[in-house]
Amino acid sequence: MPTIGEILKEIKEELSQKDISEFQVEAEIIIENVLNISTEKLYSNLNHECSKIEYEKVKKILEKRKKRIPLPYITRECYFYGKKFHISPGILIPRPETELLVDRCLYNISKSCNNNLSILDIGTGSGIIAITLKLIYPHITVSALDISKKAISLTKKNIKLHNLDRKINLFNQDFRDHLNIKYNFIVANLPYIPKKRFPSLPAELKFEPRLALDGGEKGIEIIANLIEILPDIVKDNNSKVILEIDSTQLKYIENLINIYLKSAKIYSLKDLSGKDRVIEISNIT
Numbered sequence: 001m002p003t004i005g006e007i008l009k010e011i012k013e014e015l016s017q018k019d020i021s022e023f024q025v026e027a028e029i030i031i032e033n034v035l036n037i038s039t040e041k042l043y044s045n046l047n048h049e050c051s052k053i054e055y056e057k058v059k060k061i062l063e064k065r066k067k068r069i070p071l072p073y074i075t076r077e078c079y080f081y082g083k084k085f086h087i088s089p090g091i092l093i094p095r096p097e098t099e100l101l102v103d104r105c106l107y108n109i110s111k112s113c114n115n116n117l118s119i120l121d122i123g124t125g126s127g128i129i130a131i132t133l134k135l136i137y138p139h140i141t142v143s144a145l146d147i148s149k150k151a152i153s154l155t156k157k158n159i160k161l162h163n164l165d166r167k168i169n170l171f172n173q174d175f176r177d178h179l180n181i182k183y184n185f186i187v188a189n190l191p192y193i194p195k196k197r198f199p200s201l202p203a204e205l206k207f208e209p210r211l212a213l214d215g216g217e218k219g220i221e222i223i224a225n226l227i228e229i230l231p232d233i234v235k236d237n238n239s240k241v242i243l244e245i246d247s248t249q250l251k252y253i254e255n256l257i258n259i260y261l262k263s264a265k266i267y268s269l270k271d272l273s274g275k276d277r278v279i280e281i282s283n284i285t
Contacts (some may be wrong), residue, residue, distance in 0.1 A: 127155030
């Protein structure tokens with residue numbers, strides 16, 4: 001049977017031939033998942049010979065990945081903000097860009113003098129944002145909302161994984177029906193891909209739920225629905241709303257805010273590639 005080092009090389013070569021850009025990282029993840037080892041242990045055991053069963057498991061994952069099925073859907077796990085989470089087909093796979101959204105929310109929490117902060121994560125998906133915030137600031141009240149029953153079910157699983165049972169409020173509903181509670185902070189990573197862009201999307205994205213990606217004709221349909229009801233769900237003028245957006249949509253969203261929230265202030269943050277990725281809305285009421 002081949003060694004870990006030989007298998008690592010084989011996976012990298014095959015993924016590279018399929019134009020999978022992250023072939024190095026994904027090769028490591030596949031081996032770590034099958035052998036249940038860390039990256040450090042992987043590289044300190046490159047001469048270790050794998051068993052036939054282990055090698056067959058690697059080959060099975062590799063064949064699925066070569067069909068462009070996203071790796072997190074195959075391994076059923078992903079990482080966000082340095083923590084492991086369960087993931088499953090039908091739920092949006094967390095992106096590194098979303099960590100900027102969390103960064104901004106954490107910044108606002110750290111600057112607040114309010115010891116009774118309440119936060120609502122809209123479109124929680126796998127629950128990564130809500131859980132990350134609660135893990136870092138246990139004293140805040142965190143709620144998570146999603147229209148998908150499957151998403152709420154997965155969020156419950158991740159809440160249990162991180163020992164947060166009964167510490168995060170869950171709501172399985174459309175945010176437009178959630179008008180009876182007001183919050184200090186709203187955080188949301190809503191669908192923002194324009195319909196016209198779907199035919200040209202990477203093959204992997206076609207495996208992800210369209211409900212979590214499709215933002216309508218211009219990509220801002222769901223975001224617009226949220227902006228319209230913000231005065232009904234924020235507590236006061238100190239409340240803030242933090243949204244992830246597509247870099248091409250900032251002007252459209254600013255126009256919407258000027259229509260529905262005339263006195264609101266907007267602050268935008270750029271991602272590592274220099275593109276507008278997160279906006280913060282304040283002075284809403």
